[in-house]
Amino acid sequence: MSTSLRNNSAVALAAAAFVLLLAGLTLAFYWVPNAPVEGFRQRIFYIHVPVALTSYACFGWAAWKALRLLWTRERRYDLESYTAVHMGVIFGILTLVTGSIWARTSWGVWWSWGERQLVLFLVLFLFYSAYFMLRYSVEPGPRRERMSAVYALFGVVLIPVSFMAIRLAEGLIHPVVFDRDPSDNLAASQLTTFVVCFAATLALAASLYVNELTGKRVDERLRELREALT
């Protein structure tokens, strides 16, 4: 992709993220009605769930880039996979913090070790946090690239497990939405707000990813230039 096209897409993504975030916040606070059981506090859903799903999307993207690296041996995929993991961990922190706040207001506790959904997300988060330790414990080069790619690919297995844990678990208190029981599903206004908020967090993640990747590429090229000049 040419530099000018890349810059234009970065600007477009940032603008889309800004507009969608503004729209999502307006819908979540001023348009959608209070949920029948949870009341006002259910509005945390419109930030917590999109952020969690965006985190999964980032880890999935990292795994895809890792697969491309192992398949083609092109070095650029290493940086792309690493940047996606970086973004996934940032959104993972946000998921844990917003989820903890929701747990405090709904269940009266900041964390529940009995909830498989929470514990599995924590395991996923810690797994990807350890990615950085692995990456920086190996000298830069093809070996590090392959090891990081294999690690990022292994982690993606945890995503469906974490996502399905809530449905596989029995008798637990974490709410379930989007299932076959119509009484558990969202109303039209709630679904609209959720979709806008999810689009906003995806656009935000994509925008941060493009900027972070550009920064890392410039960093790498400057290092090469320094080596050539000195």
Add this chain to the structure above:
Amino acid sequence: MTSAEKYVTAAYLVVLGVLLAYLVIYAFKLSRLEREVGELTELARRRREAEPTPEPDREEVAP
């Protein structure tokens, strides 16, 4: 402000806070990159000045 309103506001503010923190970290990174570009430009300029300038070719004048 009710307790639920406080918690909901806190959840949204956390997201905003993390975004702002990221922006600050990125600003530091940009200023470091700018400094490095400046240093490398200076290095390249000094190297060019240190290199001997090639003498211009003299045209042979026929007697």
